Amino acid sequence: MHRFYIDPESIEGNCVKIGGTDAGHIARVLRLKPGDEIALCDGQSNEWTARILDVGKKNVAAELLSCRRLLTEPATRLTLYQGIQKAGKFEVVLQKGVELGVARFVPFDCRRAVAAPWKAKDAKAERYARVAYEAAKQCGRGALPAVDPPISFETLVKRVKEHECSVLFWEEERAQSLRALLGGKSAPNDLALIIGPEGGIDPEEAETLRVAGAQCVTLGPRILRTETAGPVAAALALYELGQMEYPKEGGTGA
Numbered sequence: 104m105h106r107f108y109i110d111p112e113s114i115e116g117n118c119v120k121i122g123g124t125d126a127g128h129i130a131r132v133l134r135l136k137p138g139d140e141i142a143l144c145d146g147q148s149n150e151w152t153a154r155i156l157d158v159g160k161k162n163v164a165a166e167l168l169s170c171r172r173l174l175t176e177p178a179t180r181l182t183l184y185q186g187i188q189k190a191g192k193f194e195v196v197l198q199k200g201v202e203l204g205v206a207r208f209v210p211f212d213c214r215r216a217v218a219a220p221w222k223a224k225d226a227k228a229e230r231y232a233r234v235a236y237e238a239a240k241q242c243g244r245g246a247l248p249a250v251d252p253p254i255s256f257e258t259l260v261k262r263v264k265e266h267e268c269s270v271l272f273w274e275e276e277r278a279q280s281l282r283a284l285l286g287g288k289s290a291p292n293d294l295a296l297i298i299g300p301e302g303g304i305d306p307e308e309a310e311t312l313r314v315a316g317a318q319c320v321t322l323g324p325r326i327l328r329t330e331t332a333g334p335v336a337a338a339l340a341l342y343e344l345g346q347m348e349y350p351k352e353g354g355t356g357a
Contacts, residue, residue, distance in 0.1 A: 104152075105133060106142040106240050108247055114167070119143065119153065121163040130158050141165065148173045148245030173245035175204075177346045180293050182207040182266065183333050186300030187216040187253055192330040194234050199334035201238035201248050204341055208235070209262075210253040215302030220253035228252055256308060259297070263315040266295040271317040272336050273299070273309050274326055281320045281336070285343040294340060298333045 107125045121129065121143075129135050137155050143165065144150045150173050153165040183205045185196055197208060208231075212220050221227040231250045239247055254262070263269040268291040270284065297304075297317060304312075313319055322332060322339075341347050 104140060104142050105129075105135070106144065106243070108146055108236070108240070109143050111145045111147065114145070117167045118156070119151075119165050119167060121165065122161060126159075126161060126163045129155075129163050130160075135163075140168075143167070144173070144245060146245075146247045148176055150245070173243070174349075175243055175245045176206075177204040177341055177344075178292075179290050179341070179344055179346060180207075181205045181337055181340065182209060182293075182295045183337060184209045184211055184259060184262070184295060184297045185333055186211060186213050186298060186304070186329065187218045187220060188300055188329055189218050192328075193231065195330040196333045197231060197234045197250065198238045200337055201235050201244065202242045203334055203337045204244075204346075205248055205337050206246065207249045207251065209251045209259075211256060211259045212253055213256045213259075213300065213308055214305045216300040217302070218300075223252040225252075260311055260315045263295065263297075263312055263317045267291040267293040269295040269297065269312075269315075269317040270336075270340070271297040271304065271309060271312050271319045272322050272332055273319050274303050274321075275306065275309070276319045276321040279318070279320050281322075281339050282343055284318055284320055285340065290344040290346070294344075296333070296336045296340060298329060298336060301329050 107121060109119055109121060113119050135155055137157060139155045141153055142150055143153050149170055151167045151170045153167050155165050157164040181204060183200055187210045235248050235250050327335060
């Protein structure tokens with residue numbers, strides 16, 4: 104069944120209107136017709152089975168038939184701070200990170216970043232948001248992950264202090280592992296993961312983040328590519344927190 108996200112405010116009674124690019128996709132690409140059924144998620148872990156009533160030029164009207172609560176969101180909210188990468192690599196991080204359960208992606212500028220930052224209204228921002236949207240549809244996320252425009256390193260330092268727990272994955276760290284940091288402890292509600300760009304985090308920047316409150320950990324003896332490290336860090340964090348198992352019936356997914 105084809106799946107789409109909707110704004111909760113677009114629901115009126117047991118009916119909903121779907122607009123934007125999704126309406127065009129339903130009409131012109133999928134060629135769905137009145138009577139066909141689709142799945143609609145409100146981004147708050149509620150998913151409806153819906154029956155299409157009308158396919159117009161700009162909007163698709165549907166009737167909501169039944170609703171179920173999705174259990175796909177980790178109990179710990181993950182924010183992935185990713186050093187700005189060369190073209191194409193961030194899309195890999197987005198796709199795999201969304202599949203693993205990352206709630207927010209925040210690129211950041213730093214000394215060894217070779218790609219230029221972009222702004223919220225740039226074409227890159229639209230493309231990255233679409234990559235995250237399509238990945239969320241494919242893997243059945245109950246909430247749409249956010250993709251922020253790049254921030255400065257100075258802003259990243261301030262953000263470290265705002266999270267319940269911030270972890271810097273640094274190739275020069277040797278002593279502390281993620282298991283030693285998180286294993287066997289109460290899961291934080293809010294966890295920030297920090298990954299450097301292609302050249303890694305500069306030692307002085309790493310020390311600045313550590314002083315700000317970030318915990319430095321190693322991902323092991325092998326150097327991972329920047330587009331590999333983020334998804335691996337997210338998977339390991341959720342595993343160590345016991346959140347990679349399928350939720351029990353009646354549990355709370357989000």
